[in-house]
Amino acid sequence: MSLTGNWSYPTAIKFGAGRIAELPAACAQAGMTRPLLVTDKGLADLPITDATLDILEAAGLGRALFADVDPNPNEINLAAGVAAYRDGGHDGVIAFGGGSGLDLGKMVAFMAGQTRPVWDFEDIGDWWTRADASVIAPIVAVPTTAGTGSEVGRASVITNSETHEKKIIFHPKVLPAVVICDPELTVGMPKPITAGTGLDAFAHCVEAFSSPHYHPMSQGIALEGMRLVKDYLPRAYADGTDIEARAQMMSAAMMGATAFQKGLGAIHAMSHPIGAHFNTHHGTTNAVCMPAVLAMNAEAIKDRFDMAAGYLGISGGFAGFQTFVQGLNDTLGIPRRLSDMGVTEDAIPALVAGALKDPSCGGNPVALTAENLEGLFRAAL
Numbered sequence: 409m410s411l412t413g414n415w416s417y418p419t420a421i422k423f424g425a426g427r428i429a430e431l432p433a434a435c436a437q438a439g440m441t442r443p444l445l446v447t448d449k450g451l452a453d454l455p456i457t458d459a460t461l462d463i464l465e466a467a468g469l470g471r472a473l474f475a476d477v478d479p480n481p482n483e484i485n486l487a488a489g490v491a492a493y494r495d496g497g498h499d500g501v502i503a504f505g506g507g508s509g510l511d512l513g514k515m516v517a518f519m520a521g522q523t524r525p526v527w528d529f530e531d532i533g534d535w536w537t538r539a540d541a542s543v544i545a546p547i548v549a550v551p552t553t554a555g556t557g558s559e560v561g562r563a564s565v566i567t568n569s570e571t572h573e574k575k576i577i578f579h580p581k582v583l584p585a586v587v588i589c590d591p592e593l594t595v596g597m598p599k600p601i602t603a604g605t606g607l608d609a610f611a612h613c614v615e616a617f618s619s620p621h622y623h624p625m626s627q628g629i630a631l632e633g634m635r636l637v638k639d640y641l642p643r644a645y646a647d648g649t650d651i652e653a654r655a656q657m658m659s660a661a662m663m664g665a666t667a668f669q670k671g672l673g674a675i676h677a678m679s680h681p682i683g684a685h686f687n688t689h690h691g692t693t694n695a696v697c698m699p700a701v702l703a704m705n706a707e708a709i710k711d712r713f714d715m716a717a718g719y720l721g722i723s724g725g726f727a728g729f730q731t732f733v734q735g736l737n738d739t740l741g742i743p744r745r746l747s748d749m750g751v752t753e754d755a756i757p758a759l760v761a762g763a764l765k766d767p768s769c770g771g772n773p774v775a776l777t778a779e780n781l782e783g784l785f786r787a788a789l
Contacts, residue, residue, distance in 0.1 A: 411591075411655040418560050418666050423589045423658070425651055428460060428550065431502070431588060432467035438546040438585040440500025443469055444493050446513035447505040448477040456552060456593050460504065472496050474516070477505075480683055480690075481512040482569040483526060489516040493545075500546040503584065506605060507556030507690065510549055511564035514582050517545040518564075531563055531578035531767055539579050549584035552593045554644075554657035555605025555691050557612060557665020559587045567684050574680040576767055589662070591654035599645055600692075603740035606641040606657055608691025610634065610736075611675050611698060612664030617716065618709045619671030619771040626670035633663035635720050638736070645740055671771020674701045674763075674784060681762025688749050695742045696749065700787040702730050704780060708773035746788045756785050 412424035422430055435443055451457050452475035461471040474492040477485050493516050503513025521543025528538055549559035563578040613633035616626055637660045643653035679693040714725035722728045760781045769776045
């Protein structure tokens with residue numbers, strides 16, 4: 409079966425092995441002739457990045473690179489990226505990498521022409537309308553992991569380095585004009601990153617499926633996204649060169665990010681402040697938090713997961729699903745406790761305060777309070 413397609417939902421997606429070769433055409437489609445490739449420090453010197461810059465250079469598009477991006481990108485990285493964009497006279501951004509490179513690349517394109525600080529565009533009410541939409545640069549996104557789905561998202565997560573808060577910055581025009589999903593770019597991902605990013609995609613699908621908001625398209629996408637992770641993440645983890653498993657996981661990542669338009673919940677409300685305070689890997693943190701959140705939300709979500717379990721091929725309904733989740737975490741080498749990731753009990757009050765402010769709270773099927781969040785953090789610790 410050939411896993412190849414051209415999709416325009418939620419944006420134009422060129423999907424299939426080897427399609428990184430179409431990057432110059434994607435730049436032309438987006439209207440850029442002097443792109444800046446933005447990625448993270450870890451990817452800067454890897455062969456896939458060099459090869460991508462070679463493709464750009466051969467097409468007369470230069471090989472401009474900005475890679476001063478931390479694993480949890482912040483406003484300092486953003487200011488440096490905007491300066492590199494302006495100094496280089498660029499007319500578009502190629503956001504290349506995992507969640508950090510994609511999120512920061514999108515924000516460089518967004519902020520390059522703005523005059524207000526980035527925090528003025530946080531995803532609150534209609535704050536996005538404060539931006540001058542006419543100066544947002546075009547974006548081509550090239551994911552190299554299968555997790556966040558940021559390549560099909562209209563927002564980025566940026567950490568405020570002074571307050572240790574993760575902020576979601578939103579604008580409809582931050583959605584990349586073209587996405588190239590080439591599973592060959594993910595073949596070299598180390599096992600822990602394969603696991604953590606794959607479980608991030610799973611968390612997006614699980615939380616979207618659990619959310620009480622009405623969005624039947626997202627509900628269907630979340631269900632199939634969960635199935636793809638269940639069937640293909642263990643394969644990708646066991647054999648990083650399994651190109652079918654890598655491709656299916658790239659699809660699952662985009663599906664998770666498309667589905668969570670319906671809402672996220674307590675898993676993300678917890679993991680955002682944990683990541684901001686302890687610099688943990690986002691997807692891995694989500695995976696550690698998931699069993700406690702499923703237990704707390706049980707009464708509200710049991711019926712829908714009883715139904716979903718049958719489709720997913722999991723016996724025992726919701727209880728069987730809970731058993732499956734812990735078993736999947738264990739087989740992928742995920743820690744059982746937040747304390748194993750360096751999270752300390754004395755941080756719980758600050759983590760609860762951060763979680764209550766997180767916009768993900770609104771999508772949890774059980775209303776989140778200081779009391780039940782403290783219980784969740786203690787259960788996961």
